[in-house]
Amino acid sequence: MAACKDSTQKPLPVMNENIYTEITMENNAHMSLTVTRDQIYSEQTFQDNVQIPLPVMNDHIYSDLTTDYKSESFVRSDRAANKKNIRRNYVIALIVLIIIIVILSSILILQNVEQEHGETVQRNIISKCTVTDCYDYYQRRMTTSGVYTIHPFGDNSPQVQVYCDMDTSGGGWTVIQLRHDGSVDFSRNWTEYKEGFGSVSNEYWIGNDVIHQMTKNNDTRIYFSITLTNGSTLYQEYDRFSISDESDGYRLFLSKPTNGSLGDRLVDTGISANNVVGMKFSTIGLHECVSGFGAGGGWWYNDCHDAYLNGPYNSKKWKQPWDPPIQNGIEVSRTKMMIRKC
Missing domain, CATH: 3.90.215.10 (Gamma Fibrinogen, chain A, domain 1)
Incomplete structure (x- = not known):
């Protein structure tokens, strides 16, 4: 059995645009990696289940996603605030209407009492005077x-x-x-x-x-x-x-x-x-x-x-x-x- 040339894992070299790197690892494991600016393609044929993290997104893509998320949050917040204002205005209008009804009812009751009192006084006056x-x-x-x-x-x-x-x-x-x-x-x-x-x-x-x-x-x-x-x-x-x-x-x-x-x-x-x-x-x-x-x-x-x-x-x-x-x-x-x- 042939001895391994090197049993330790070596870090992947830094890759430039359109660079192909071939790495030979233990047990004749072979991995080919092609990296471009717009695409990342990864193919693994070795048995060690080595995971390669995805590259970090650039600032422009992250900014767009964050802005979209924030915009949607603001819209949801505005809708919630509008619904809350509508409910509050409805409650205020209902309270004002109830107050108006109570006031008008009180006025009518007072008028009826005054009218009945006036008629009673008038009848009493007439009864005391000869008609x-x-x-x-x-x-x-x-x-x-x-x-x-x-x-x-x-x-x-x-x-x-x-x-x-x-x-x-x-x-x-x-x-x-x-x-x-x-x-x-x-x-x-x-x-x-x-x-x-x-x-x-x-x-x-x-x-x-x-x-x-x-x-x-x-x-x-x-x-x-x-x-x-x-x-x-x-x-x-x-x-x-x-x-x-x-x-x-x-x-x-x-x-x-x-x-x-x-x-x-x-x-x-x-x-x-x-x-x-x-x-x-x-x-x-x-x-x-x-x-x-x-x-x-x-x-x-x-x-x-x-x-x-x-x-x-x-x-x-x-x-x-x-x-x-x-x-x-x-x-x-x-x-x-x-x-x-x-």
Whole structure:
């Protein structure tokens, strides 16, 4: 067996570009190594499993890889920061919205409390003051039409329910007569007209005692309204209206000026026998016109009448509700008489 020329490993020589080096090692192991600037190729045919480390990358390649890595890191960092900002802004907006809702809710609650308190105070004030008619309510800013309670005879007297018209011709009108469907019969006796009858939420006559009490100071005007079956409404308003007490027969006092679309058929009709100013109130058995031409309804009659709103509803027997222009009750669907302080 031949002895090895040299059993120790020798370091590889430094290689230049395109240099081929042949090294003969122990056991006739042979390794060929070709190295260029752009390529490293290594082939091992020996049995010692000698590993040759890869060359270190040049500064340019390393710099490019590092820059790419850093750029990708910055992008990831920016995306994370943006998501975080979006979440934070969303939370802030939600908190602001909740605060606004709480504030608005508090304001609405306070307004409702103040309104309820104001209405309570107003009702207490009104209850301590005598309300004699609808105009008193209207002056206290209670301006919704409907049923109200008044005290025309004073605080200690029986209260009276009435319908208040807060819309027509300035509002504040106390309705003393109302008809619209014929459900209440107006062919009544003296006592019934004295005390009143019907329902204020439907059809009614308020009562002659109440009318006298509300008009005795001669500071009241009256408004007559007739709605026809064709839907049109005509009216007449008189500047002064009052009636005397029962002992004087509820005598009628009415004066001009007057205005409206019906025309005057009460004060100056052109026929003195049909003028009703100064006439006493009459019911069945007290005046021949009541049972005949008036068909049973109570009213202020002279020889008879040219205007009369208490005849039999929707009937030809109801003569001259307001003539002219209305000749019989077939043409009438609704009537209303209202009074108000001047």
